[in-house]
Amino acid sequence: MPIHKVNESAVTGRDGCTLPARVLADNGITARVQIEGCGIQLRQGQIHTVASNAIQDNR
Numbered sequence: 001m002p003i004h005k006v007n008e009s010a011v012t013g014r015d016g017c018t019l020p021a022r023v024l025a026d027n028g029i030t031a032r033v034q035i036e037g038c039g040i041q042l043r044q045g046q047i048h049t050v051a052s053n054a055i056q057d058n059r
Helices: none
Strands: 003-007 018-026 032-034 047-051
Touching: 003 032
Parallel strands: none
Antiparallel strands: 003 018, 018 032, 032 047
């Protein structure tokens, strides 16, 4: 599974870091992601639902 990126603001609504995340499921509207790093408010291993357009390619 390729790793993508998601900003903490997509989960918390507050400014934060952009973290690597593994997409577990994506229906085009929302996606379940597993956080693969530690940021200001999120920790590795947590699973969250975010908007699909909040997921960034890891390039």
